[in-house]
């Protein structure tokens with residue numbers, strides 16, 4: 001038996017040789033196929049976008065006045081909380097951008113500059129990689145020196161505004177840090193919807209609008225009723241964020257209760273329909289557009305619902321995928337004033353005790369008396385971001401009128417977003433057409449924003465458009 005056993009071990013039968021051979025071949029095949037799968041995972045696994053979302057409540061806890069109308073407006077409660085939200089995106093090469101959206105009325109340069117500097121130091125985010133947008137919500141709080149001469153001067157209020165602004169700088173930086181920390185694989189898709197409640201307020205008298213609408217008489221003047229939509233979806237199909245835009249002033253309400261006006265209601269409705277998702281709003285170029293008729297909470301909710309419905313219809317698809325790749329460009333372009341205000345004009349206007357012009361003149365005179373002078377131009381922020389081959393985001397400071405969005409969308413084609421109200425509140429930014437027509441958005445009203453002049457030079461549209469074209473060429477190269 002022993003002999004036999006040894007013999008068997010030493011000399012396998014012909015059948016066993018075949019079995020052993022088969023096993024070895026099988027093992028080799030398994031090993032090779034495992035290597036193939038591993039290698040293909042490393043080589044063929046498509047690099048994907050990474051996205052990170054974060055949100056923070058910014059409703060003031062103290063009695064900071066509501067912003068945007070020239071009067072004392074102490075808060076008397078809230079309809080819902082105010083929010084600041086951030087979307088961080090990273091492409092396959094580690095290039096990152098962060099978009100901040102917020103329910104602020106106006107973020108001034110003295111505030112956003114502090115945020116940009118801290119983001120550069122803490123997260124190595126360069127200026128061209130961050131856009132700080134605000135919806136221009138007139139039921140949001142005052143910030144820094146935004147519209148400083150608009151409001152009666154009260155020492156305690158100035159202190160509260162300053163304290164709240166400091167808090168918001170800290171909160172913005174922390175929010176961006178959180179969005180970056182949340183970066184994880186995601187798919188981006190875009191589409192465009194439409195809703196029609198924005199009315200060109202220069203070309204239609206507010207008092208006439210209800211009758212015109214009721215009688216079916218067409219309203220007049222340029223509008224941009226597009227609702228651009230960008231979705232962020234996780235690999236398991238979960239909708240994580242919906243960014244959407246509309247060109248219209250959030251001035252449905254003028255009371256003293258915190259809320260996000262129509263964009264606030266729209267975001268709440270979208271988030272309710274998609275639990276766990278964050279809805280984010282950008283005001284595209286709504287400087288000369290109003291939600292009309294207005295001034296009731298019911299109308300505000302109705303406009304929010306109309307906007308949310310346009311977003312939902314767009315989400316039904318088909319949405320277009322945004323391919324991978326991120327390029328950014330930014331510059332400050334100097335926008336010249338027609339004339340800076342003279343000392344003589346200021347002395348005369350400073351006699352006005354209670355009005356905006358008087359406060360403005362006295363503040364500027366103090367600057368002259370302290371040895372200061374007035375700049376002949378204002379540094380205007382312009383962004384261009386290219387997302388994949390399909391999407392171009394142009395970011396522009398301040399209250400751009402609708403002509404800018406219509407122009408750049410026509411010039412740069414499908415997939416172009418033109419966001420106003422980015423980085424700095426500044427003033428209205430008229431197109432050449434609106435500048436020539438004059439009136440509220442085009443005329444001599446820069447003093448309302450604290451600028452040392454009454455009017456912009458007539459060439460500002462040309463200067464802005466030249467800058468936009470230069471930056472778009474850079475990101476499309």
Ligand SMILES: [Zn+2]
Pocket residue numbers: 136249287399
């Ligand atoms: Zn405005």
